[in-house]
Amino acid sequence: MERYYQEEIECASRETIKAIQDEKLVKQVRHVWENVPYYRKKMEEKGVTPDDIHSSDDLYKLPFLSKADLREAYPYGLVGVPLKDCVRIQSTSGTTGKRVVAFYTQHDIDLWEDCCARAITAAGGTNEDVCQVSYGYGLFTGGPGLNGGSHKVGCLTIPTSSGNTDRQIMFIRDLNATILCCTPSYAAYLGERMKEMGLGPDDIPLKAGIFGAEAWSEEMRQDIQKTLGIKAYDIYGLTELSGPGVSFECSAQSGMHINEDHFIAEIIDPDTGEVLPEGSEGELVFTSVDKEAFPLLRYRTRDICSLTREKCSCGRTHVRMMKPKGRTDDMLIIRGVNVFPSQIETVLINHGYAANYQIIVGRVNNTDTLDVQVEMTPEMFTDNMGEIAERQKQLVDGLKSMLGIKAKVSLVAPKTIARSEGKAVRVIDNRKI
Amino acid sequence: MSIKQISVFLENRPGKLKNMTGVLAQAGIDMRALSLAETKDFGIARIIVDDVFEAVNVLKEADFVASLTSVLAVAVPDEPGGLDKLLAYFNEAEVNIEYMYAFLGGNDAKHAYMIFRVADTKAAEAKLSGKGLRILTQEDIAQI
Structure with a gap:
């Protein structure tokens, strides 16, 4: 049976989702206009004011934000609340140039952890589970995000962070970890190390893995599933938007549901910026509609993928994004x-x-x-x-x-x-x- | 009567062969014969050793990829025409040789030894038996 963390919103009708998005967007655009001069200037240059935005249908009128903007506005230029209201920063891994620093209020952390809790629940997690978080803890969002989500679900959380592979395997076995969160390449490495130690899938209690933060192929998923004897779920996110959990896979393992009550997704032509119809492949763009501290509108992810609103067998109604082929920076x-x-x-x-x-x-x-x-x-x-x-x-x-x-x-x-x-x-x- | 040859994958780069011999030396493995086959970027070292089990273990522990292959080791008189006579038997028996290499016998100065890789080791053995050839066993190899 499919489990949901917040069933009412995860399975809401399309009309309800649109109504939530419309209402939150109008408010968010005003919030940004009043509190983020950097973006206000961009809007003014485009001749748009909050009065032009009546619903998500008007989204296309807003200017884009790119990673270059984030670098230019570093560190405080895109922060939407006084720093005394912020409680945390996280930062990108810096794989593609200068680091990006994102800010969070307690409200932002809460909704981020909700998103991660939805992902863990979709992977079958409950308060009976033991969840080992082998993503790095610290500036990187992987560890803190899944850690928070795991707490919300009520899993017994093992915060191993990354590294020390033999100890990871020891904890999985000794503490009966049933869910593993890490990057797919690290999951593959754990499997490789287990083989060397003479351990097979039956020697570990894991049943599910939540793997993200890098592009991985369907073939790699099959490999990991076999080696670790688990079902492997993809999770997607960006520090700029909060971290992991912007979207996540359900039992159907057929695309990742975007948490549309928090993020509006668009697919654009990366060359012209034109919005493409559903099903087209193009660059993924996100608008965060209820984040306070770092409220990015129309942020270009550089990830190439497509969206589908086709009905999903899991019962969730939120739009699914297909596995990105990779970032345009990886290309x-x-x-x-x-x-x-x-x-x-x-x-x-x-x-x-x-x-x-x-x-x-x-x-x-x-x-x-x-x-x-x-x-x-x-x-x-x-x-x-x-x-x-x-x-x-x-x-x-x-x-x-x-x-x-x-x-x-x-x-x-x-x-x-x-x-x-x-x-x-x-x-x-x-x-x- | 066939013996086990260890085949080891090596990158064709300076120092890679030395890495392998270093591992064997450390473990006190005595090599009887060695042959290298190579392409531009990788090679296979084929070795005959006194202790096959131990050699494979230490190589795997040192992260080498190695596999075992059955080969025939045949004694050949160390004199002109020795190999020619031996190959005549292979000819007669219609045994095709994939590759071969030689080594000289340790305490036995009168013989050299040929290692033969053939498609079907068992069939070749049957065809070559009764011809007065001395085909070596794994124990013989350990004691040479």
Whole structure:
């Protein structure tokens, strides 16, 4: 039976959701106009005032915010309340340039933790569960967000934070953890370490995992589910909007429900900024309609995905976003072709390799080079040189048909690609442009 | 009567072979024979050792990918024409050789030893038996 944390809102009719959004948006635009001069100026430049915004249908009139705006306004330029009303900051992991600092009032923390509690409940969590949070705690939102959500659900929470893998496995086994929260690459690494220790899925009590903070493929999900003997749920979020829990997967594992009572989602053409019809693939844009301290309107996430309002078997009515292919910042342009690391991951796993890989981009004689390094595994190794070379060639062909460009595949020794406890470093771009 | 050869995956980069021999040296493994096959970016080291079980264990602990392959080790008189005579038997029996390499016998100065990788080790053994060839066992290898 599907469980909900806040059934009334999670399963509300589309009309109710729209009415909530309309009301909150009108209020939020006025709040921002009055308290965030940085955004007010942007509105004035576009010739828009709060009087032009009557409902979410008028959203398109508002100017966009980008990561560049956040950097420009750093640190206080987008804060919407006096600092005495703020109780916390969190910060991005800084994987793509300068850090972003986000502010929270107690109300903001509460609604963020509600979102995480919805995600944990959707993964089957109740107050009978033991939830191990192996996301990093600190400035990174992963640990604090899921920790708060886990408390709200009433799970016994194990705040291991990231790292010390053998201790993670010990706690899972000794304290009977049933839910694991961490990045997918760390979940895969835990599975790998368990195998080395001679432990299989039956040796651990885990039943569900909530994995996010980086792009991962469906194939990687299948792998993790098998190795850990769990159901693996995707969770999505951005520090700029609160953290994990902006959207989350339900039992259908078919797209992530966006918490629409707090966030309005749009898909736009990343080049023109034009809003695209439902189902189109484009850049995801979020408007946070009830955050006080850091009220971002029309924030461009740089994530490429699509939305669907098709009825979900779980009973939730909130719009679903399909798994982002990756951030536009993760996207590589190689010989003029868009390449996402997640596409490469899909091909690797389909060809029997593990998700331990690194992508090295270079430039020789003004031509981009793409080198995919993948670790040899006992399963893929044979004494037959010709067979290894043949599999390598099949992989090159598979990458060619997925990406449309030729990549070099290098087989490297096990454990030579560094394991990550947080976000995996998949790409090394040596091009000097 | 076949013996076990250990095949080890190596990246084709400076120091990688030395890493492997270092692990074996540390564990006191005595290598009888070694052969390298390589492409531009990776290679396979094929080794015959005195203690197969221990060698595989220490290699795996050191994060090497290694597998076991059955091969035939055959004694050949260390004199002109020795290998030619031996290969004549393979010819007669129509046994195709995938790869082979040689080593000289430790205490036995009169013989060299050939390691043969064939598609079907058991069938090859049956065909070559009764020809007066000395095919070595794992124990022989440990004691050479």
